């Protein structure tokens with residue numbers, strides 16, 4: 027219901043741009059240009075955002091094309107005003123009844139979800155709750171699952187490339203944004219709000235599903251906490267305090283813009299806090315990651331702290347079994363994820379070199395790299411594929427095939443770590459629950475049935491294999507490195523040779 | 524049956540000896556894998572009528588419950604067989620000609636062999652109950668049984684499961700996962716009490732009832748009644764109660780599946796009789812897995828052992844005998860595990876349902892009544908004899924060693940924390956267990972800690 031309302035919002039309301047509104051959203055200098063260029067639009071009322079945006083772009087592009095043809099490069103307006111202008115132009119029932127709509131959509135939706143989630147498994151004993159998953163249309167790639175996947179993909183495409191169409195949604199969260207950071211809501215604030223809500227609500231679902239399972243409960247509380255505080259509230263509060271927006275738990279190369287000149291500049295120029303951000307970020311990369319991963323495995327980040335991991339582990343949990351377990355998928359995974367890591371490292375090196383060479387030589391190359399990385403990896407992979415493919419190919423597509431930080435953590439975990447999943451002697455019955463529910467597509471059973479410990483770069487330590495194993499075969503633990511990688515020729519229990 | 528594929532080139536061309544295995548269960552497949560590891564020339568053929576590929580029989584229940592699909596239960600990807608030149612023949616063997624060394628198949632050409640390995644598995648026990656062959660009455664062993672169960676429980680208002688063993692409780696759980704009301708007839712006075720001691724049997728019994736299964740202890744099946752269409756309509760108990768139902772699960776145990784070799788030159792009793800090398804009375808014919816009966820059981824073992832682990836060990840051992848040097852089968856301390864609905868069960872060593880002097884027992888149960896720990900030991904030599912654990916996970920290697928070293932029970936209790944295999948952050952029960960032991964036996968044992976050194980201690984590892 028709430029989702030329906032939410033989607034309907036996009037088609038409601040009217041759009042009217044006035045001079046005053048235009049002035050509000052554009053810079054002084056551009057305002058004069060825009061006022062003349064957009065003259066035919068001003069005061070006119072549009073029935074939908076589509077008509078509005080299309081007209082806006084028509085006039086706007088016409089102007090830029092003209093300048094370009096005349097090679098008046100300095101006159102071209104590079105800033106994108108579509109979103110801001112559309113948002114300002116939005117009028118009518120959405121804008122005037124923000125509170126009501128917020129109630130009807132986001133709040134009602136959350137409440138509805140909670141009403142469904144809270145009583146889940148109420149009269150049941152604690153245990154594995156996987157009955158019927160493979161028959162579910164939503165969870166087993168049925169019509170509902172595919173529809174949802176397509177919807178999510180569209181959502182991401184609009185969010186990344188056509189935000190002007192969803193201004194009505196951002197209007198809803200404007201008051202929240204003003205309260206937190208003092209500024210109006212961008213599409214990213216809207217995204218952050220929904221993202222955080224999804225982690226919180228679906229985190230509560232995890233508490234119900236894994237009742238009695240302390241590892242899962244603690245881990246879920248941890249990602250909920252980090253998302254709400256570090257990723258959502260703290261950065262906005264920083265903005266309120268006139269500091270750069272910063273997520274202290276995001277680490278390069280996942281946070282691929284960390285070394286971009288504008289980020290570095292804004293950090294360095296923001297006093298002590300800014301310097302702290304910069305130093306903290308670098309410390310995490312060179313000390314935090316290797317040390318923590320040595321002691322606890324990459325799980326300390328991927329399934330306890332990370333925001334992408336947080337969404338995958340909560341909202342993505344119903345789809346974890348859809349990951350591909352084949353050997354082929356594993357070889358593709360290794361090539362892809364390490365290529366992205368190389369891409370990210372090269373891009374960053376070029377950026378830094380560019381910074382020190384005074385933006386002379388490498389300016390062009392840096393720009394192109396940034397653009398392509400942002401488009402291919404940052405948006406298309408992490409967003410569209412990463413989340414949109416949850417109901418299609420499992421909840422860790424991005425983490426498994428694309429995340430450069432995961433690749434870095436994984437290299438440490440594979441070669442220098444105390445973490446492993448211990449196999450309990452000869453108790454495995456090869457049932458396959460562990461492999462089926464491994465979101466990273468690790469064929470856990472392959473190792474378990476040979477009595478071998480599982481040491482894999484990709485393991486994020488979610489602990490679900492250990493939870494679902496009906497014979498108590500698997501245990502995530504940190505222990506001496508010597509006993510970590512085992513190759514037992516014969517399983518415990520057979521003394522024949 | 525599905526159209527069968529032509530046998531690949533790699534199956535029949537070559538100079539290695541022709542080894543044919545009937546049965547693609549855990550024993551046959553383990554044997555084939557280990558044979559291939561040790562002998563790259565052998566021509567290895569595996570025949571089975573049940574499914575083309577090896578799947579995990581123990582996971583049948585999860586397919587019905589929707590936790591997994593059939594494909595998930597295959598431990599190896601489909602390319603694995605050809606890559607390792609293990610030739611799969613999907614067909615039923617109808618006759619074995621031990622003289623000509625040849626197998627007759629139901630659909631395909633006969634297969635000659637130099638060495639034959641029988642890994643035929645088990646079949647469901649039926650005790651001649653009236654109505655046992657009606658539609659909707661079945662056991663659960665094969666993949667075909669699963670398909671039949673799926674078909675016959677589509678519109679089922681109540682099901683009855685007869686026989687309180689491991690497969691019985693699995694079947695009850697399967698039916699409950701589809702919200703089908705289940706009546707569970709168990710002949711014994713307590714659930715599985717021919718294996719479990721009283722306290723453990725009661726613990727499981729309570730948990731079964733908690734899952735809304737109508738558990739009837741001390742009740743026996745008399746007959747199964749049919750309707751006009753030949754379907755089951757109700758069961759009649761020995762006490763004279765008629766229970767209406769549309770499905771009956773028969774789970775009163777399994778026995779070796781030896782129909783293929785009955786009344787042949789092969790010596791059989793309950794199972795195919797084998798020596799310590801899995802050799803039968805006919806040269807070049809071996810048998811492993813569920814279908815086997817030991818002529819002389821290994822120490823502390825029963826003549827017929829029908830579990831996954833023994834099948835796997837048989838396969839490992841026989842492969843060595845055939846491809847390298849003869850090794851007799853020498854299993855280590857017994858171990859097994861199961862899951863009763865939500866409660867996991869592990870056992871190591873010997874824990875029978877009753878015991879006598881000089882064997883003594885220590886038993887601890889958590890106040891929630893869902894976790895317990897039992898240790899049997901010799902009250903004179905103090906040697907540990909066996910462990911039962913419910914709702915706790917224990918380390919196999921720890922008890923394997925303790926049992927082989929004849930460790931005294933006190934030494935085991937002091938180091939119990941090392942045996943803990945529960946997930947991280949779970950409550951630890953070994954202090955309570957040790958306390959209970961001290962109270963029961965008037966000892967004052969304290970946990971023996973492994974000292975942690977240096978940096979690691981600082982990080983609390």
Ligand SMILES: Cc1cc2nc3c(=O)[nH]c(=O)nc-3n(C[C@H](O)[C@H](O)[C@H](O)COP(=O)(O)OP(=O)(O)OC[C@H]3O[C@@H](n4cnc5c(N)ncnc54)[C@H](O)[C@@H]3O)c2cc1C
Pocket residue numbers: 455545546547548549550551570571572573574580581582583584614615616617642643644645663664665690693780783811812813814829830831832834860861
């Ligand atoms: C529902 C269920 C749950 C179980 N759970 C557990 C458990 O948790 N732990 C445990 O230890 N054990 C468990 N078991 C027992 C375990 O599965 C068996 O001990 C084991 O599978 C036996 O393996 P096997 O290789 O000897 O025989 P099987 O796996 O039975 O393989 C024999 C194969 O040979 C084929 N075959 C037989 N005759 C012919 C013929 N004439 N022609 C062609 N093919 C033929 C059969 O079709 C079958 O595919 C369970 C059994 C069942 C049924």
Ligand code: SF4
Pocket residue numbers: 453454455456457458459460461470471474475494495496497498499500
């Ligand atoms: S879930 Fe446990 S028993 Fe099943 S295959 Fe995995 S490790 Fe083995």
